[in-house]
Amino acid sequence: MSYPVSYYCPHCGAVFELDREGYLSDKSVTPYPLVGWEYADPDEEFESADGVRLVCGEGDVGAAGVRWTGDRSDADDVEDPDLESPCGREFYLSFVRFVDGEEVEPRPEPTHTTVAGEGPGGPRGTRGPGGPGGPSGFGR
């Protein structure tokens, strides 16, 4: 048994409905994929994936059931309420994941550390002479 659930685009606030199975919980709608989540397209079997990759204003695909209502959310966390809507940008609906009965928390986005230049490399030391490699004696 599925039923429509309303979400909105995190970029522009465009509201859409998605048919969802009752037993799955949503975690969040984010403008970027969560680390470790696998996303399906809305016309795929997304209920077996970890989430759905959506494009704002696209994917009006009957049975899979993404419906853009034409409304716009005025929620505080809409990134750019002045953006043209639908904005055509990607965003990600993530389901709650459980591993061994424990809810998986998404890892924070990896921080982009800049490598501070090359350390003083200097010329590599010249190799010392190889050890004595004397001819292996043959015979007796």
Ligand SMILES: [Zn+2]
């Ligand atoms: Zn949008």
